[in-house]
Amino acid sequence: MSTMKEITSLAAWEQHVSSLAPSTLLIISFHAPWAAPCAQMSTVLKTLATEYPATEPPTTSWVSVNAEDLSELSEQYDVTAVPFLVLSRGGKVLETVSGSSAVKVRNAIEKHATSSGAAPAAVNGGADTEMKEAEEEQDPEKAKEELFKRLGELVKAAPVMLFMKGTPSSPQCGFSRQMVAILRENAVKYGFFNILADDEVRQGLKEYADWPTYPQLWVDGELVGGLDIVSHSFVKYSFHSTNAWFLLQVKEEMENNEDFFKAYSVKSSGEGVAAS
């Protein structure tokens, strides 16, 4: 049976890739230690790998890559969110799957493995059970429960988390671009999630947060707000610190000060903001 190999350096990557036959289906799983869905995806992939026989030369090769540690590879494969799966053969990308849907991942791997004759071995009982568990997301109630659990972990993935359109180096919306600029100017360290890469998160987080738009800035698992609120916080306090608690204090003040939003909405509409 095939197993998953962790690639920890560019040298190890080069060596691994050069050892493959042109017909080998290379399955690359990009992950990040702080993203909880990656742990689930890792279980799914390790389980799937066991279903494919280890042959010589290998018909399938399974590797996982820390997307932040090996950022050159992440850029090469346009990884904008994790988990992110790349299927490639002979150096050519066949398909990518963004997000943590076990069903999508399994279907994609089966499709490309079968086209090269690398059929999975008979499914063993244990693996089958784990896959079924991963697929329970098809039941709408269960899926929502799972999604909210995932979102609960995602908003706490870093002390300051930005849910945005695009990435900090390439924002895909004027609001997100402004938010990134504010955080950069104020030297705030933050994790980010590109909601354009995962529609489940994009739609689900609106309901989870009870907040209809992006960007969304979360601090210690609590929503601070969108661009209007955050930009005002920084303007008002000329914030120059990485202390995430600051934003929570601002949020508290806003909640206790009825005039806060009134005052700001005038200022905001006067200034105007770039549309996405």
Ligand SMILES: N[C@@H](CCC(=O)N[C@@H](CS)C(=O)NCC(=O)O)C(=O)O
């Ligand atoms: N005034 C908002 C502006 C953000 C906004 O209107 N975002 C829109 C357009 S980028 C949005 O996220 N719409 C929902 C969606 O695209 O899913 C703020 O303060 O953040």
